[in-house]
Amino acid sequence: MLTTAPLRAKEPYPNRLIRIVVPVGPGFNTDALARMLAEELRKKARVQVLVDNRAGGAGGSVGAEFVARSENDGYTLLFSSPGPLGVNKLLYKGLGYEPLDLTPVGLMSEAANVLLVRAGSFKTLGALVEFAKANPGKLNYGSGGVGTSTHLSMEVFKTRTGTNIVHVPYKGSAAAAVGLLSGQVDMFFGELGASIEHIKSGRVAALGVGTSSSHRLLPGVPPIAATLPGFTSTVWYGLVAPPKTPAPIVDKLSSWVVEIMKQPEVVAKLQAVGGRAIGAPAGEFGRFIREDLRQLEKVIRDANITAI
Template sequence: MTDIFHLIESGLEACLGRRELLRRALAVGALAMPAYATAQSDYPSKPIRIVVPVAPGFATDYLARLIAENLRVKMNATFVVENRASGAAGNVGSEYAARAQPDGYTLLFASPGPLSINKFLYPKLGFDPADFVPISLVASAQNVLVVRANSPFKTLGEIIEHAKARPGALSYASGGAGTTQHLAVEMLKSQAGLDILHIPYKGSAAAMSGFIQGQADFFVAELGNSMPFIRDGRVRAIAIGSVKRVSSLPDVPTMAETLPSFTTSAWYGLVAPPKTPPAIAVKLSAAIAEVMKQSDVEAKLQGMSILPIGSTPAEMAKFIQEESVRWGKLIRSAKIAVD
């Protein structure tokens, strides 16, 4: 279990402590002390664009706008969210941000795809995710495994047992090849030794709709997006992807209670174009950490079953590297490809 997952579950300050958080921030800032002084006094002096590589209405977009509004107040600066969606898993908007001037006035707010997964799926990306300058791991959304209300399956263990007894008989929905929903089940299949059919859709909404209509046996989706369907009884949650059980569904066990150490979540982070001065990343990171501790922000995220984080640049860099290793190994071994 990586350190950052403990941060996600327990909160950044509780795990690091105030002194350790300050030490890490100063260590990163020391990499460019002359630039740090300039950034502290002059940055930001003009509007900052936050590029979101998906269409409005998705969790990534909502979080970016929530962060932008609160950073506006915190830093006394203008933040503008710019959606650049293309349907190519966030690659177009991410490439646009990667080619922007490295001055801190264009940033990218993205989920795992562009930052740690897509490079293993698309052979000709127009950017290298490793070149982005990490700013902050902002928030995490736990995944939940759901079945329809009339499904005979009551536990993850029953699904595993059925899949082992009847290879290829079960199917699962996802929002598309290479999404965290897809990879979560592929990781499940790999760890449990299962043969389950993948039914990809064009987006999470279409996947949920097809799944509810009976086109797949189960669906691993973000908890926040699934809660309305859980509450109205159309689907039943049988396992949570978090390390610990969640307060909104206290009777639903974690996946790790069946498969030790198995976790699955979506996460969201802010990065800057390659060669952006580290001092700028440190200043933004510190502001985001304060924003994520605000009670009003926490309340809004809790309503979406999203956990605020607010990490340092160094912690985000370490986490993305670990995620890249994790998903790269799975994608290669499972021979996952996109159309």
């Protein structure tokens, strides 16, 4: 007599450790935000959530490629800023993955950048622009690397002001900040949260913030848009999954990200470091990535930045 064993019920997701890959080393703002998200996600998912730093490669491509090649079961995710999620394809040849194939899960937050100069060098943005125009190639600026918001923001600034300021790329924004503090470079578009203490101590001067209006953490510093209408400089952070991750898994993760970003304590933590909680769901995040990439492609083209 033939018997049929009962079908085994599909195990619910999640039921084991979730790994969040971060394509930068410990100590960077991306890493700090990923750890904040991981802690809150652990409470929602009721499983361990591990942050796995995998720095290296062109624009953080090592960590992104690892996730792109991982199983699409929802247990390996990528938390990143724009570079690995789109910009890298415009700037680096021979990437081992296609950024737009990654599955959007949720847009977490946005942070403002601020234009910093060496203490005692320039008092106003107008004075900086005037000097740069009169002395092409004499000033330089640091960035966190090719394709980062710190790089592209200054290239937009140069295009808008008609100035020639030499690019000095570093391996990460923290190293670029040290370059400014030590006098190796003249200016740097730093993330506000990571720069606020140096500004308050007088070690660097802030000439303008990248938000459309004055920022509450720097009430005396004007927006760059007051001098260059429409200019913004911010960096966003989001969570993605491997290509073709099943919709039910994405929907569950996405709903958790949205819920987490609405929590008052999370909103307060982000505001304290110059950030803004967004919490956009998967579909909206996917559209956001493509629109952001379209705008950045124009920036790269206008600034004549070539692929490496």
